[in-house]
Amino acid sequence: MSLTVENQRQALLNSPAGQLTPLQRAVLPWVYVAWSEGSLDSEALQQLAGQIPADSFEESGLKTLRLLCDASLTPQEFNQLQQLILQTAQNSSTSDWSSLYRLMDYSLTLAGPELDAAGKSSLEQLEKQLQLTGAAVPGELLPCAFKAAHNDEPRRFNPRPLRKMLAGSRPEVREKMFQTLEHPRFRHEYGISTSVFRDRVYNWCIEFCREGLGKMAYPTEVGGGGELLSFLTSIEALSHFDLSLVIKFGVHFGLFCGSVYHLGSSRHHQEILPLGFSLELPGCFAMTETGHGSNVRSLETTATYDQERQEFVIHTPNLAARKDYIGNAALHAQMATVFAQLVxxxxxxxxxxFLVRIRDNQGVTMPGVHIEDCGEKVGLNGVDNGRLRFTRVRIPRTNLLDRFAQVAPDGSYTSPITSPTKRFFTMISTLVLGRVTLAAAATRVSKNALTIALRYGEQRRQFGAEGAPEQSILDYQTHQRRLLPRLASTLALNFAFQDLSLRCVDSLDNEDGRRRIEALAAGLKAWGTWHAFDTVQQCRECCGGQGYLAANRFGALRDDLDVFLTFEGDNTVLMQLVAKSLLTDFRHQFSEMGFVGLLQYLSRRATEAVSAWNPLTTRSTDPSHLRDFDFHLRAFKARENHLLTRVAGRLKRMIEGGEDTWTAFNSCQDHLVTLAKASVERNLLECFQAAVQRCSDAPTQGVLQQFCCLFALSRLEVGRAWFLENGYFEGAKSKAIRDQVLELCKQTRAMAWDVVSAFGIPDKLISAPIGLGDYPAPPVAK
Known part of the structure; x- marks a missing residue:
């Protein structure tokens, strides 16, 4: 009997595919998968085949099933079965095998259109009995022609128009900077000493100073270049290369020279700025103290006026009052802008x-000045951070930077700003450009990290279907999920920074405009640096052991970026500044309204609430609704407005109830930070949507539209707890948003290579072997 079974099975396995019935062809892959998956052992499989009723299966199909499910099937016969299935597939008229993920679809394709309804019903029954419901097609059953062509899919768009958009309004400055930075004297070198690194960074600063970069941001009337946008573009380019260079350069030309320009008078502009612009007088910015960082108003360093000698006496009363972590102070600075309490x-x-000499022209420390080196740091070791203490150091009366306050020889004090509080915040707000440049630098670090990780993800292959070539790791959903929403957020930050840069050019010298810029810069600096740090870490992990190698730069990027989260304002403190700015605007809005205006405002709010919180909106899971730009922006605005009105009400009730202002704000800190984050994300979305709308190249606009949707929906997913708690979403909608995020990750995956190519970062600046652009990418779309 067994010999008869073997002979019959051999006859079947040696049959030309064209002689098999439709149901026979359909049954073959089910038997193959049942054996290879091992979901049933050989005896159970044979027993199951014997129990299938004859009236539920056409005779040829049932006979095939029983022959191939027999426990005596040999390994050689199993290989013959695979070859018969592949021969059947090659004879099929189907050419697009990429859409056949489910085994049932594959089986029906082999059967062809001749398979009748009874045959399809038989297959459905077989799927259940073999415990293979929803099973996938094994890779070894896909035709070889499909496997070979799988990695040759064309790219989705030409990156050149997007590159032009992302480069901003000064692309020629950017390209010139890149050409300079590609010279061999600018290189990353690992294992060098801190002292060598510091000298190298200082020499780089001198070189760019000679190119005129340092004075570029300042008006021509004071000897500058009158090109703030070009300066910001140059800082962006430097950020792709080395953050120590960015910070050291920014401390001198941005903070020191900036304080002289913004806080000083024409006398200081004439005497100090030319020396600062040429780096003949290297400077530093001495604000932070060991005991006071963000709370600048409570600094303890004193500047006491001596009327008889017409001098200020700068003094550090205790160790907590020493100036700490001051960039350029340890080695190179000769003058410091010192912030002190005027007495x-x-x-x-x-x-x-106040302007205080801390070294002479030969670099010798001045009398009464004590300088310490902060030593090795986690990162940014090309910057010489130091500590400064002053023991009754005397400086001329004219060294007070006196734009907003003057001290006459007789000691009389005058200021055009009567309120001390307003005077202080006016003075501090003029220095906002530092936060603007940090937001720009952090976004460029995100671009570097994503370029490396996405290029590596395209070429690194791992696992895959049995018998098929290994898959690119970027094809895996989890990999896409970790990188592509962060790529979308980086694009959003790029466009938001472009918007902020233009605002700086238009409004930085205007008090109201400067206050608006200050809030925007604080929010983007905080959100952008948090995002960049998280992005670098995720990219490092996505590159496995290769990402841990120093040569691939993630370690240096992460370590250098770490302090961005706390200097130029701790991020959490900056977010409270953003929230307080929103509350100020909210209060002014109401104070300027008449009765009619207030009624109109309340009516508009009620209409928006009805629209946003109605059941049709909260329950809708339609993909066209979920990808609608208006829905995204309404949701972001609704969250921000709701948080703003609620926290304003909380603070009002607490203060009216007798709480002091500090206690009231302290009780609402979490609420305030949540509000600020919501406001920043709304601004990011508005800037991204505006960029999509102004894009004139249709293919590029389609790409940006998908990434903009991915940004919006991924942020809604991150914040879904708030939307669910407040009834803006129902559970089904929250799940549908998650599904759309996954779908958008899948769709934008094919665009990732071109998007990072559109960043336009030269390989020399990427500098990571696993992230260089010479990997053979798919062909460029014409």
Missing amino acids: IGDQQYGVHA
Whole structure:
């Protein structure tokens, strides 16, 4: 009997595929998968085949099933079965095998259109009995022609128009900077000493100073270049290369020279700025103290006026008052802008800025000045951070930076700004450009990290279907999920920074405009640096052991970026500044409204609430609704407005109930930070949507539209707890948003290579062997 079974099975396995019935062809892959998956052992499989009723299966199909499910099937016969299935597939008229993921679809394709309804019903029954419901097609059953062509899919769009958009309004400056940075004297070198690294970074600063970069941001009237946008573009380019260079350069030309320009008078502009622009007088910015970082108003360093000698006496009263973590102070700075409490007689006038010599022209420390080196740091070791203490150091009366306050020879104090509080914040707000440049630098770090990780993800292959070539790791959903939403957020930050840069050019010298810029810069600096740090870490992990190698740069990027989260304002503190700015605008809005205006406002709010919170909106899971730009922006605005009105109400009730202002704000800190984050994300979305709308190249606009949807929906997914708690979403909608995020990750995956190519970062600046652009990418779309 067994010999008869073997002979019959051999006859079947040696049959030309064209002689098999439709049901026979359909049955073959089910038997193959049942054996290879091992979901049933050989005896159970044979027993199951014997129990299938004859009236539920056409005779040829049933006979095939029983022959191939027999326990005596040999390994050689199993290989013959695979070859018969592949021969059947090659004879099929189907050419697009990429859409056949489910085994049932594959089986029906082999059967062809001749398979009748009874045959399809038989297959459905077989799927259940073999416990293979929803099973996938094994890779070894796909035709070889499909496997070979799988990695040759064309790219989705030409990156050149997007590159032009992302480069901003000064692309020629960017390209010139890149050409300079590609010279061999600019290189990353690992294992060098801190002292060598510091000298190298300082020499780089001198070189760019000679190119005129340092004075570029300042008006021509004071000897500058009058090109703020070009300066910001140059800082962006430097950020792709080395953050120590960015910070050291920014401390001198941005903070030191900036403080002289913004806080000083024409006398300081004439005497100090030419020396600062040429780096003949290297400077530093001495604000932070060991005991006071963000709370600048409570600094303890004093500047006491001596009327008889017409000098200020700069003094550090205790160790907590020493100036700490001051960039350029340890080695190179010769002058410091020192922030100190102004004391005249028995009166204190608050924090003011003073120019103090800390070294002479030969680099010798001045009398009464004590300088310490902060030493090795986690990152940015090309910057010489130091500590400064002053023991009754005398400086001329004219060294007070006196734009906003003047001290006459007789000690009389005058200021065009009566309120000390307003005077202080006006003085500090003029220095906002530092946060703008940090937001730009952090976004460029995100671009570098994503370029490396996505290029590596395209070429690194791992696992895959049995018998098929290994898959690119970027084809895996989890890999896409980790990288592509962060790529979308980086694009959003790029466009938001472009918007902020233009605002700086238009409004930085205007008080109202500067206050708006200050809030925007604080929010983008905080959100952008948090995002960049998280992105670098995710990219490092996505590159496995290769990402841990120093040569592939993730370690240096992460370590250098770490301090961005806390300097130029701790991110959490900056977010509270953003929230307080929103509350100020909210209060002014109401104070300027008449009765009619208030009624109109309340009516508009009620209409928006009905629209946003109605059941049709909260329950809708339609993909066209979920990808609608208006829905995204309404959701972001609704969250921000709801948080703003609620926290304003909380603070009002607490203060009216007798709480002091500090206690009231302290009780609402979490609420305030949540509000600020919501406001920043709304601004990011508005800038991204505006960029999509102004894009004139249709294919590029389609790409940006998908990434904009991915940004919006991924942020809604991150914040879904708030939307669910407040009834803006129902559970089904939250799940549908998650499904859309996954679908958008799948769709934008094919675009990732071209998007990072559109960043336009030269390989020399990427500098990571696993992230260079010479990997053979798919062909460029014409």
